[in-house]
Amino acid sequence: MVDLGPHAAFIWSAYAAVALVLAVLIAWVIADGRRQRALLERLDAEGVRRSGGEAAS
Amino acid sequence: MYSLANPQRFMNLSGRALPWLAVAAAGVIAVGLYMAFASPPDFRQGETVRIMYIHVPSAWLAMMGYMLIAISALGVLIWRHPLADVAAKAAAPIGAAFTFLALLTGSLWGKPMWGTYWQWDARLTSMLVLLFLYFGLMALRGAIDDASRASRVTAILALAGAVNIPIIKFSVDWWETLHQPASVFRVDGPTIHPDLLWPLGVMAVGFTLLFFTLHLAAMRNEILRRKVIGLQLRRVDRAAAAVAM
Numbered sequence: 001m002v003d004l005g006p007h008a009a010f011i012w013s014a015y016a017a018v019a020l021v022l023a024v025l026i027a028w029v030i031a032d033g034r035r036q037r038a039l040l041e042r043l044d045a046e047g048v049r050r051s052g053g054e055a056a057s
Numbered sequence: 058m059y060s061l062a063n064p065q066r067f068m069n070l071s072g073r074a075l076p077w078l079a080v081a082a083a084g085v086i087a088v089g090l091y092m093a094f095a096s097p098p099d100f101r102q103g104e105t106v107r108i109m110y111i112h113v114p115s116a117w118l119a120m121m122g123y124m125l126i127a128i129s130a131l132g133v134l135i136w137r138h139p140l141a142d143v144a145a146k147a148a149a150p151i152g153a154a155f156t157f158l159a160l161l162t163g164s165l166w167g168k169p170m171w172g173t174y175w176q177w178d179a180r181l182t183s184m185l186v187l188l189f190l191y192f193g194l195m196a197l198r199g200a201i202d203d204a205s206r207a208s209r210v211t212a213i214l215a216l217a218g219a220v221n222i223p224i225i226k227f228s229v230d231w232w233e234t235l236h237q238p239a240s241v242f243r244v245d246g247p248t249i250h251p252d253l254l255w256p257l258g259v260m261a262v263g264f265t266l267l268f269f270t271l272h273l274a275a276m277r278n279e280i281l282r283r284k285v286i287g288l289q290l291r292r293v294d295r296a297a298a299a300v301a302m
Contacts, residue, residue, distance in 0.1 A: 001189075002094055004104040005103055005104045007103070007104060007105045007169040008107070009102070010105060010165045010166065010168060010169050011104060011105060011107050011165075012106055013165050014108045014111060014112070014161070014162040014165040014166065015111060017158065017161050017162065017165070018060055018111045018115070018162065021154055021157065021158055021161075022154070022158075025150070025151065025154050025271060026271065028150075029271055029275050029278065030274075030275045032275070032278045032282075033274060033277065033278045033281070036278055036281035036282050036284075036285055037258070037281065039285045039286070040281060040284065040285055043285065043288045043289070045118070047172065048288045048289075048291055048292045048295070049288075049291075053185070
């Protein structure tokens with residue numbers, strides 16, 4: 001473990017906060033993408049297509 | 058460049074670029090983290106200077122994200138390009154997250170260095186205004202049902218709010234602030250020792266790569282969302298036509 005002196009708690013808290021917020025952001029973007037693709041697949045399975053006849057996905 | 062602005066072509070190209078961008082972001086951030094903890098402490102700020110390696114890139118990206126939205130807003134209002142609105146909408150939550158991180162890490166750095174978590178000085182307050190601008194853009198878009206109108210109205214707010222960016226940048230020069238003046242982007246060159254500047258530069262590149270990875274992915278999600286909404290409306294039209302027959 002790196003010795004960060006008397007202010008170690010502030011340093012580790014800052015890094016932990018960045019890791020947590022970025023992890024939530026990444027997870028949200030991935031989950032949103034999966035949700036949209038699942039909706040498109042469902043619409044495609046229902047036979048809903050664009051006016052040109054192209055499949056939903 | 059113009060062909061890239063075609064949504065389908067954008068989906069094809071971004072789909073190929075995204076994995077490489079994600080790997081590059083992870084790799085550069087990993088190297089940056091190693092350098093951040095291997096670098097020497099600052100002679101005045103001691104070990105707390107390590108917070109700089111995450112605080113400063115977060116603050117830069119908070120401002121860059123807003124500039125990206127403001128430029129996209131011009132694309133919406135002048136060229137009325139649908140991808141410009143997609144880019145603006147996708148950047149807002151990412152920019153807000155980096156602004157929040159800049160404020161939070163700055164606060165955690167401020168307590169041991171300044172003796173306080175928060176001070177209503179020009180730099181900190183203008184960054185808080187930036188966070189509220191991001192929230193305002195997201196709330197305004199969400200409050201308007203008509204997507205085309207929401208796009209134009211949020212673009213106008215984004216452009217009006219862009220005046221805050223030079224205020225943030227020059228706040229430390231224009232007013233007396235607790236926050237230190239610029240020490241990297243200066244006319245006479247950086248005033249930070251290379252031992253600290255290099256880890257900061259690597260972390261800034263890593264965070265920027267992460268920002269664009271997330272932004273590209275969020276843009277792709279937004280394009281898919283609009284496709285889903287279009288198809289759902291088509292399904293409703295089809296059902297209505299079947300009932301009418």
